[in-house]
Amino acid sequence: MVDSLDELVAELDVDAERALETLRRYDDACDPDEFDPHVLDGNATTGIRPPKSNWAIGLREPPYSAYAVTGGITFAFGGVEITPGAEVVDTRGRVIPGLYAAGNSTGGLFYDNYPGGTGLMNAAVFGKVAAEHVDDYLAAR
Known part of the structure; x- marks a missing residue:
């Protein structure tokens, strides 16, 4: 923990400026009222992108600390449409022969x-189904 943002940034492997x-x-974009983490409090930012609509509190009081983080994506809510046999369906609703999908690349579930x-x-599940259908597809060729 440090007492200033300058000190904090100096400890990080980032472009300090x-x-x-x-x-x-x-910090300048924040003008919070009472902070309440249990409700949408309306503490928004103004003049920055992306805007923050709730829980925007400034960085005006030390101490400060930083933690290395990374994003984790479980899966997307969108993707290609597949049949129960894991076959990819085109935009006209027709199966694309020989194209299979499973997991994060699929949608509709x-x-x-x-x-x-x-x-x-x-x-x-769909990986196993796709693999079985690919095996059948290749065997028939």
Whole structure:
């Protein structure tokens, strides 16, 4: 933990000047009322992109700390349409011969939300189905 943003940025493997500019722009864009993490509090930013619509609190009070993070994508809610046999369907609703898909590249299984773990199960089940159909497709050639 450090007492200033300058100190914080100096400890990171980042472009310090650009990081400080970004942090200060964010800080200047915040004008929060009372912070309440349990409700949509309307503490928004103004003048930056992307805008933040709730829980935008400034960086005005030390101490500061930073943590290395990375994004994790479970799966996309969109993708190519497939049949129960994992065959890819074109935009006219016709199967594309010899093209199969499973997992994150497929769509149509979930809408708005999903039960945990089902993205991996989609890949496992349709991956097996696709592999079996590919084997049959290649054997027939």
